[in-house]
Amino acid sequence: MSPDEAVRRFVHEGSHVAIGGCLYSRTPTAIIHEIIRQKVSGLTVSRSLLGMEGDLLVGASLLRRAITSWWSVGYAWGISRVMRNAAEQQLVAFEEWSHLSLGLRYRAAAMGVTFLPSFSMLGSDLQRVNAVETITCPYSGEKVLIVPALYPDVGIIHAQMADEAGNVQVGGYEFMDQDIARSSERVIVTVEKVVNSKEIRRHPDRTTIPFFCVDAIVKVPFGAYPSECWNLYEADFDHFAQFAQRTNKNGIDGALEYLKEFVYATESFQEFLKKIGSTRLNKLKRNMQNVLT
C-alpha cells in the first residue's frame, strides 16, 4: 500500500492518531507528511513525547488536541515556540499526562481492560487537571491512581522491516509501539524494507508486532527522516536545528514556511527525500554506524 492510500483509508477528519517511536526516533514522518498533504483536520494526536511532528500539524492547522507528557522539538533547541503559541493562544488543547501514565493508558487498552493502577500523578496537579480517579486497593488498603484505557483510532508506526502479511520486526528501542499496535483500532506501519515471510519465520523472536494487529504495511525507505531509525540512519540534527530556527523566529508561521517548502511543494515523500539529497542521507547512515560502535 502507498502512504497516500493508507492515509485515505484509515485517517479521517477528527481521528485520534497515536504516533509511534519517540521524539526524533522512528517518527513515522512519511505518514505525517501525507496527513498534512491530504489536510485531514480536527485531529487528536497522542504520543509519549511529542516533537517536530506536533509543530508541523499545528502549522498545517490540523491539530485540535495533543495528548502527551511533553511537547517541544528537542532539548538542544529550547522550548518550541509553536507549542507555546498553540497552547497559550488555546489553539490546541494540550492534555498533559506523566510519561508512565500515558504508557499505562495505551497498555490498559492493549490488555483489553478499562484502566490500570499506578502511583504516578498521585498528589500532583496532573491528577487534578486530568480528573483522574483514585481507588482504595481492596487487597492492601493502599490508595492507587487509576488511568483510563486509551484507544486510538489509528496507530502509525515506523519500523525497520515487516513482511506483506504485517509481521513487524522493530530493532533497537521499542518505545510504546507494541502497546500502540494493540490498542489502536487501525494500524499503519511504514517500513524500511518488506521481506519474505520465510525471513520473518527465521527469527520469530524478533517479531514485536504480529500480523493481526496491523492493517497496512507501507514500504518507505528513510520513512522516519529527519528522525533516526535505529541501526540504519541517525537523525538529521541540522534539519531539526533549521526547523527550530525558523519557528523560534516566526512561531507557527515558521512551521507553515517549512511546510510550504518541504511538504506542500512535494507530491510524495520520495520527492521530499530527493530534495534532501542522497549525499545527506548516506551520511546519516554512516553516522549511525559510528554511533553504535
Next chain:
Amino acid sequence: MSSRKLEYSKSELIAITTARLLEDRKTIFVGIGLPMAAALLAQFTHSPNLSIMFEGGVIAPQLKPGKMPLSTNEARAGRKAMAFCSITDMFLYQQRGFLDYGLLGAAQIDKFGNLNTSVIGDFEAPKVRLPGSGGGNDIATSATRVIICVIHEKRRFVEKVDFVTSPGFLNGGDSRREAGLIFGGPYKVVTDLGILGFDSSTKALMLEAVQDGVEPNSVLENTGFHLPVASHLQKIPPPSKHELKILRSIDPEKVMLRGG
C-alpha cells in the same frame, strides 16, 4: 601549584556538586541535560559502577565522552547498553523500586520540594506553557532518592509552585504519604549556592551546605520563602581541576551544560 582560582559556570558547579552525592553501585534514572552530565561525571570519577537508566528504555549504557545524545531516546543514548526495554517497562522498573536515584530540574520549586515544569500561570490559559512533565512526575513519584538540580534564583524558589507537575512533600508533614505516595521523595536540592535538605518532621527545605565563597545570607536573599539554616552548616569544597577536566571532556560543546 598555581593558586589562581578556577573558573566554572553555575551549571558546571551544580553538576559537580551533584556528582559527588552519587554513590557507587547504585542505579540512577536521568534525563537529558545537567542530570546526565552529573551522572556521567560520577561514573567517570568515584562511581565507576553507577548504572545509568534512560526513559527511552536504556539500561546501563556506556556513553562516550564528547558523543553525548541530545535526547535519552536516540541511538547515542543506548551505546553499549546492557538491555533495552519499552518506555513503559522502564518506568515500571522504577515503580517496582529498582532505581536508587532520580535527577530532576525544574522551572519552579517550592519549600516542600514540589516541582513545576508545566505552566507559569493558569493551566488552562497559561502565561507561559512549558514542555511538561515527561518522566519527571514518575521519577518524583517512584525513585528512591530524588535529587533536584537547579540554578538558585528567587523567581525559581517560590513559596508555592503555580502547578505541581512532580510531587515533593506536597504540603509538608505526612501529606505525601497521605496522598498515597508510599515511597521515594526528594532527598537533596543542589544549586550553585549550596545544598538544601528537608527537615525530617515538617518536610520543609533547609540550607545544609553552602558553595565555596557563598555567604548563607546570599542564599536566603535568593530564595522566595523562609529558608531555615541547619545548625551545622557545611562548606562545600570547590570543584577540583580534575572534576572540571572530566566534566568538560564529557560535554565539550556545552550541550548539556549551557545554563549559567
